[in-house]
Amino acid sequence: MIEFLKLGKKKIEILWHKQGEKNHPTLIFLHEGLGCTKMWKDFPEKLSQKTGCPALVFSRFGYGRSDPAPLPWKINFMHKQALHILPDIIKKTGIKTYILIGHSDGGSIGLIFSGSPIAKELNGLKGLITEATHVFCEQITVNCIKQAKINYDTRNLKQGLEKYHGKNTDNAFRGWNDVWLNPNFMNWNIEKYLGKIKIPMIAIQGKDDQYGTVKQLESIKRNVKQVQAFLIDECRHSPHLEKPEIVLKIMTRFIDQVLSCENNS
Numbered sequence: 001m002i003e004f005l006k007l008g009k010k011k012i013e014i015l016w017h018k019q020g021e022k023n024h025p026t027l028i029f030l031h032e033g034l035g036c037t038k039m040w041k042d043f044p045e046k047l048s049q050k051t052g053c054p055a056l057v058f059s060r061f062g063y064g065r066s067d068p069a070p071l072p073w074k075i076n077f078m079h080k081q082a083l084h085i086l087p088d089i090i091k092k093t094g095i096k097t098y099i100l101i102g103h104s105d106g107g108s109i110g111l112i113f114s115g116s117p118i119a120k121e122l123n124g125l126k127g128l129i130t131e132a133t134h135v136f137c138e139q140i141t142v143n144c145i146k147q148a149k150i151n152y153d154t155r156n157l158k159q160g161l162e163k164y165h166g167k168n169t170d171n172a173f174r175g176w177n178d179v180w181l182n183p184n185f186m187n188w189n190i191e192k193y194l195g196k197i198k199i200p201m202i203a204i205q206g207k208d209d210q211y212g213t214v215k216q217l218e219s220i221k222r223n224v225k226q227v228q229a230f231l232i233d234e235c236r237h238s239p240h241l242e243k244p245e246i247v248l249k250i251m252t253r254f255i256d257q258v259l260s261c262e263n264n265s
Helices: 043-051 077-093 105-114 117-122 139-154 157-180 183-187 191-196 215-223 244-264
Strands: 002-007 010-017 026-030 055-058 098-103 125-131 201-206 227-232
Touching: 002 077, 010 043, 026 043, 026 077, 026 105, 043 055, 043 244, 055 077, 077 105, 077 117, 098 105, 098 244, 105 117, 105 125, 105 191, 125 244, 139 157, 191 215, 201 215, 201 244, 215 227, 227 244
Parallel strands: 026 055, 026 098, 098 125, 125 201, 201 227
Antiparallel strands: 002 010, 010 055
16 A cells, blocks of 8 residues: 655655565665656565565655655756665665665666665665666667657657656656756766675666667676676566566575575574
């Protein structure tokens, strides 16, 4: 059931799946640039059931039924999410140990958090999973986001998003789209965080991802110490929706490995 969590004077939309054992880490889901709680569909619940871990799914400010996020967003908006808002959510919910699961922008947020001192300060991060994640900006990404703007302004993308974001639809789209199309965003790069990630990680990307090339995955493989990378055939930007059985299997195996290491430590 959808609930709301107060962060200061504002609230965010959250959804819990609590099938897990109390001593298991919580799976924290970080959505994509146009995503929200509902757009994960039933994937978080299925992963929670398969692993025995509780799961927390939430909509960032400006998305879903969360409070709006004032426009325009700054180029460092993902840093703000990773270094300030995500830690506040972890503290406010009382989560002690957790595995981050991030899709696209959510994966980038997970990388920044995991490679920053805040991860060590909170001392509960056990693993990181990313899907279709960017560590730098590519022209292919900008081209697709330009096309998304055309689809939003002149076609049916806005109507498709309204059933998930309601009154936040313009906030979510303009915030995300405008910042990625800012000419200065071509210089955005978070590779410096990768070498500082100290926990086990898996990175998943669709072979036909329209928003990024395999260079994103290759950078993660090259720079993160404990990472397994998976390139999925006949798959675009949303592996957990396009190839759910494959992705469930990959993620479940990884989480089981993390749990096994925790039990043996």
